[in-house]
Amino acid sequence: MGAGSSVEMKGVKVSEKFNADMASQYDEKPQPGDLLEISRGTYQHWAIYVGDGYVVHLAPPSEIPGAGVNSLMSVLANTALVKKEELWEVVGDSTWEINNLLDDKYEPRPVYLIVREALDLVGEELPYCVFRGNCEHFVTRLRYGKPQSRQVRQVGEAAVYAGALTLGALGVAALLATLLGGNKDKRKQ
Known part of the structure; x- marks a missing residue:
């Protein structure tokens, strides 16, 4: 595969970078609407997979891969930007897993609604509060209709x-x- 090419996995086009760097580490491949938990060491960042190797996530200004302790500055942010980025760009050198944590408690909304709403929010600046409106609240509201x-x-x-x-x-x-x-x-x- 050449640079910028893609492959299809389970009906989802995945960029070569995603395929080479990420897919080999993980047996389970994300599907549109899946919640992805990204370990940042002291906390977890959350994103929602929207297909083609991309995620949508709520990112306060300090939320970047490799930010380490500096990413804890997000507790001071009062707004965050909804971004659509390639999964590997958001993950960086962190580990990640599919974690649809509330599937046993709530029925997920239809995938097309989850993805459409996530994509409609891209570019929006939303209120951010680490206790009432963080990245995990954002993705659980998209998947389940309930921010938690x-x-x-x-x-x-x-x-x-x-x-x-x-x-x-x-x-x-x-x-x-x-x-x-x-x-x-x-x-x-």
Whole structure:
């Protein structure tokens, strides 16, 4: 294959770059409408596969492959751009997987609607909030009609757990102080 050529996999044209760099690493090939989870180390970036080796994703200004710690600056962004890019450009040297995480909970919308709506949003600047409107919310709304973020839920659960542990430890410390303090007072009498 020459530069810029493509092959067809499962009815989807895939660019040579995608085929050579990505497909050999993964047994399962993305289908239009699939959610792709891209590991950025400290967090996951999400995109939706729209076919022909392309994805649509919600990208705050700091969301670029290889940004590392700098990509965490997205928490400060209040807007993000909907982009259509080749999968390999978005993934960079990160790992990725197909993760239609809510298929067991919700029925996915028809593929043609998912793809059409995703493509219609390309170029739009949307409100961005890491807790209420991030890239995972964006793709789950497209696929299921319901914006959800497992990452936000997990962080929230971890914060609640850490808070419970802290409160529990403070409660035990207060109880011990009361008990031990009460014994001191009895000794003084």
